[in-house]
Amino acid sequence: MEKFSQFRDKGSGIAPFLPIPTESAGLQLPFHIFLFVCRVPLLLIFALSYFLVLQWMPIGVLGRKASLWCILGLPGIWWVDLQIDGVKKGSLAKNSASLPQAGSIIASSSASPIDALYLSAIFDPLFVASYPSTRLVQPISLFTALCRAFSRPQLNPPAKAKLVDLKTYLKQNPSRIVAVFPECTTSNGRGILPMSPALLTVPPRTKVFPVSLRYTPPDITTPIPHAYFTFLWNLCSKPTHCIRIRIAEPVYNTSKRTPEPVVAKTSAYATNHFDTFGTDSAASDADTLVGSEELEGPTTNEERAFLDKVAEALARLGRVKRVGLGVKEKIAFLVMWKTSRRRR
Template sequence: MSPSENAQLIDLETLVARNPKRYVVVFPECTTSNGRGILPLSPSLLSASPRTKVFPVSVRYTAADITTPIPHTYFTFLWNLCSKPTHCIRTRIAEYVYNPGNRSSIARATALDPLDNSSEAETLVEQDESDVTPTRDEKAFLDKIAEALARLGRVKRVSLGVKEKQEFVAMWTKTKKR
């Protein structure tokens, strides 16, 4: 899965520079979970400027059975959503952290995109592969954010990424057809 040819990709530093008086919200897990774990974070956060405060924010919906639907369960999801008399959203905000360095570029963000299952992104990167791999400081930055989100949400970190979620949905869909 990769952006369309007409997509105008932009890194976080440029987005913040264009909108200096706005807040920018990023969902770094790249996909939704069932609210019981923090998925691996996207390296796209590494394109934030070192001067930008990054606030990990946990958002939890209650009742707990209202989670992102699996394909072909949309009616059950809508029933669970609409049958509740009230909904509550709990928001917790952690202390801000700064990106340890900034090697941002649109090509870098694309090359590190966990949604991209093709090798097309490699052709967009003009740097060698060692420049694309996150440094130890960058990994620590992402880990600090993930740990803060896990602590705020009172959940564990899980290693299931976008690819594993796609495989699960494909298997789920195949099983439901039988």
């Protein structure tokens, strides 16, 4: 894999886009094949039943969660190791505020389709897709969130996508949690990619919960698009899988933009009209994100600090390092990966 050395982070040497190899089954290969043959049909039947029928029926939140837990349980995802910052084991009931609640944001790591499935089974959030080129997000369904884990990364949202900022979306859905994957694409779980500027539109009093999900064995991550069979084999051929979930203390957006105040006019002769031209609309222009390219990425130290807080929390929770490789580098990596596969 030395030919992909240019896609290793210069500081840490981590290659976040290379697929994690599966351990050889050895003498247990017949048993793994048996599990795969038995589980895949059942998993497909349950998944299709939920996404085609059950999710549209009035089964309530508990019914949806129970259905999703059945989907998670079929491939052997039984053991869930959950830890929350600042909460001792056995005292979760007394510290319910440490968990994401209605009106808050989940900023989750992105490595596998299981990420969205697990978050939906626990918190029943609304999902949004983020992009590295805009502060706006695209509301999506759970099924679309699963499909995005298998799809190619995108620098820009689709042309006909309905976009909204997180502040507005929270106002439209005050009784729901909103889940966003700020890395904008999947990795192999060995590093945290740069954050999307979409988080900068979160209101200052809204709780943002960094959530890290890691898997054992780690080969059910999907950094390579369209690897459906490989994912199914790694997921369904092994007896059990473990999910390690870590939830950090909430982070608040302290980077609220404050435009410079307008200089008071003392008289028509003492003040030049051109000195204050356009300042009356500065506040509204700062809040208008659509079509404003200069406001897409972080432009102030406060905005960079807020994104760094979320990224550092995800890296600490996952016991990994931050990398400087993002969506643009992954697109270039996939081009080289596809070319190398063709030559074999």
